[in-house]
Amino acid sequence: MGSSSGTLASDFEGLLRPHVDYLYRIAFRFTGVAEDAEDLVQDLLVKLYPRTAELAELDQLRPWLVRALYRQFVDHYRRRARARLVELDGAAQGADPFDALPGDDPGPEARVERELSGARLLAALDALSDEHRTLVTLHDVEGYTLQELERILETPVGTLKSRLHRARARLRVLIGVEPLGGRERVEN
Structure with a gap:
């Protein structure tokens, strides 16, 4: 069992690692809170792990992942009372997301x-x-x-x-x- 479990883990990592940063960016835009975005992506990855073989057969994985992330977001926030999701204070999250954007400020x-x-x-x-x-x-x-x-x-x-x-x-x-x-x- 150890070797098949190791293979599943490496297959899963190889399949989804290229998409994790992108999923986090989308999740952050959905939630506006870094910790919530991390939780959303982590919960999604935990749900997807047993479906690695099925995911490997998808022609367009990225749009499918975005749809799954969106559903995860809706399910998560449907259970909670409507709350403000975007913090405007960058210090509360450690950094202003606009500082990472390239610019040629005069x-x-x-x-x-x-x-x-x-x-x-x-x-x-x-x-x-x-x-x-x-x-x-x-x-x-x-x-x-x-x-x-x-x-x-x-x-x-x-x-x-x-x-x-x-x-x-x-x-x-x-x-x-x-x-x-x-x-x-x-x-x-």
Whole structure:
């Protein structure tokens, strides 16, 4: 049993290790709290371990993993009362996530402006419903197409377009920005 268990462990690690950082990033965007994101990913990996052989046969593992992570997130937070999920105080988590982004700031004024804009954006994302925050994160931040999201979230494209439009409109109101060029059209 020891050798088959060792093989299963190495197969599992080889299959999922390339995706763990990505899953953590997505989980962090879902929860906004580092510890919750770690717990979410760890719980998912524990659930997936016995299904290693099944996972190895998937053609598109990453979208499947994102869907599984999303379901794990929904299940976890469905049981809890609605709470604020994004902490705006980077010190509470040890670091500001926007500090890791590359930039060519011309000076300290630009950095302060970027930090204020980032805090405003995080506050606006926090004010969105879980459904809208997830959709904006997966589509606008991670770059998933509406067709991919249709499979991941198991929601028709038309519904996703409508929700994305409403989520973006709500973000604009929260941030205080008007759309460029009039009406927005949600595409892919």
